[in-house]
Amino acid sequence: MRYTVLVAIALLLAFGGEWIYRSFLRPIDPLAPEAVALAEHFNRSGIQVRPYPVRHGFRHSEVLSVAGYEIVGYPLPIVVEFCTTEASAIEKLRMVKASPNLTQPTKNGRLVMNLPMWGEDTGPMATKVENAFGSFIPGA
Known part of the structure; x- marks a missing residue:
């Protein structure tokens, strides 16, 4: 005993x-090169952002890094998780969908985006962000 x-x-x-x-x-993990490329893509799409690394508690076998994007002149951030595989991205998307404060989760390849604390009144900006994220080509 x-x-x-x-x-x-x-x-x-x-x-x-x-x-x-x-x-x-x-x-805190440094920004992945794709995080900088995504920030440049957001800027080219008309959404001026500043990327920054975010502390996360995920295993490196699941998530390489997490980036936050501060939208210039907008109070709410964008969060993107850079997963190691497509399967881990699908699992992260499932987890984000289950969280009530992480809205409008979207997956693009190995990237999973969510808009934390965005509400119903953020529709036009959320649509613009989702369209820009969806048109990003990871790894290009």
């Missing part, structure tokens, strides 16, 4: 330590 409790505590510490490291201690 004592060994079972010790093993359970050791497993709890190991998994808890990994979660704490990924969520709080790991350095």
Whole structure:
């Protein structure tokens, strides 16, 4: 019985330590080259943005980096997750769709975009952002 409790505590510490490291201690991943290319595409599409890296707690086997895009003169950001594979992008899209505060999730190849905290009154800008994101060619 004592060994079972010790093993359970050791497993709890190991998994808890990994979660704490990924969520709080790991350095913020730099912007992926595609993040900069996407920012340039948004700018060419008439949406002036400034990209910035976002801390995330995902495993690097699932997500390479996460970028936020500050729209100049607009209070709400765009968030894009750069997934490692198409399958992980499909899984991230499914997770984002289940979250009530991450609206209008969209996938483009390995990229998953969401508009956090955007409401019903942001329709015209959201449509413009979705069209620009959909016309981006990842990896080109």
